[in-house]
Amino acid sequence: MKHLLLRLEPVVWLLFGQGILIGTILLTAWVLVVGLLVPLGWVPADALAYQRAHRLAANPIGRLVLLAIAALPLWKGAHHLRALAIDFGGAQRDTLVAPLLYGVAAVGSLLAIAAVLRI
Amino acid sequence: MARPAHPHAMAASKPGRTRTAPPRMPPEFPMRGRYRAYTLFDATGLVYLLLGLLALRLAWALGDGEAAWSAAMAGFRNPLYLAFHALALVSVLFVGVRFFRLFPKAQPPKLGPLEPPPAPVILGGLYGAWIAVTLLLGAILAGGIF
Numbered sequence: 598m599k600h601l602l603l604r605l606e607p608v609v610w611l612l613f614g615q616g617i618l619i620g621t622i623l624l625t626a627w628v629l630v631v632g633l634l635v636p637l638g639w640v641p642a643d644a645l646a647y648q649r650a651h652r653l654a655a656n657p658i659g660r661l662v663l664l665a666i667a668a669l670p671l672w673k674g675a676h677h678l679r680a681l682a683i684d685f686g687g688a689q690r691d692t693l694v695a696p697l698l699y700g701v702a703a704v705g706s707l708l709a710i711a712a713v714l715r716i
Numbered sequence: 717m718a719r720p721a722h723p724h725a726m727a728a729s730k731p732g733r734t735r736t737a738p739p740r741m742p743p744e745f746p747m748r749g750r751y752r753a754y755t756l757f758d759a760t761g762l763v764y765l766l767l768g769l770l771a772l773r774l775a776w777a778l779g780d781g782e783a784a785w786s787a788a789m790a791g792f793r794n795p796l797y798l799a800f801h802a803l804a805l806v807s808v809l810f811v812g813v814r815f816f817r818l819f820p821k822a823q824p825p826k827l828g829p830l831e832p833p834p835a836p837v838i839l840g841g842l843y844g845a846w847i848a849v850t851l852l853l854g855a856i857l858a859g860g861i862f
Binding site: 616617618620621622623624625626627628629630631632633634635636637640641642643644645647648649650651653654662663664666667668669670671673674675676677678680681684685701702705708709712713715716 | 745746755757758759760761762763764765766767768769770771772774775776778779781782785786789792793797798800801802804805808809811812815845846849850851852853854856857858859862
């Protein structure tokens with residue numbers, strides 16, 4: 598398992614880095630509008646009514662942005678939680694923790710691809 | 717074909733004569749001194765993981781139709797979701813500021829024949845892109861444009 602983790606490290610680091618960079622750049626507006634302003638009623642709910650949200654997300658750029666917002670933060674989260682687990686619990690369980698966290702990120706990413714394709 | 721090295725490949729084949737102390741965590745770890753920001757930066761991983769899963773849920777609901785989408789959006793009015801998203805906004809801003817600050821320090825001294833741009837140019841580009849994308853995407857999501 599350690600060999601596999603080492604072999605996958607460049608890919609994981611690429612996705613982790615993009616999770617921080619692109620994830621953070623995109624998530625700021627996403628969290629602000631989708632998570633706070635619309636639910637609090639400070640932005641009219643019509644802005645994200647189904648018809649409009651579907652129209653925005655169904656075009657190629659919309660699909661890509663939605664995919665990035667759903668998939669990339671998973672890799673940032675998985676990698677940093679792995680680091681946290683090593684810092685607090687030691688590296689002995691890393692061969693269990695790392696595949697579990699990266700597995701969640703990988704499955705989530707595949708589901709995100711499926712989700713944007715079926716919109 | 718080259719194979720990845722074993723993680724302990726550089727370890728001595730047999731214990732050396734020099735006695736070494738076992739590794740110990742610094743006394744400031746995890747929440748004192750510089751370790752506080754380090755630990756919090758890693759802890760934002762949980763927030764990002766949950767944000768990704770919530771976005772995945774919304775994207776899936778969008779494909780399921782109007783009823784599923786409306787139910788998912790209505791769920792976001794729950795005070796727990798609101799509190800989480802307030803924490804998430806703080807986390808995203810913290811990650812952005814801390815991560816972008818590293819960029820100028822992480823540049824190689826030379827990129828082929830070229831030198832990397834000075835730190836203020838790199839930081840200006842990063843913060844400019846962040847603000848521009850936030851304003852543009854925020855305006856689109858809030859119904860201001862398109």
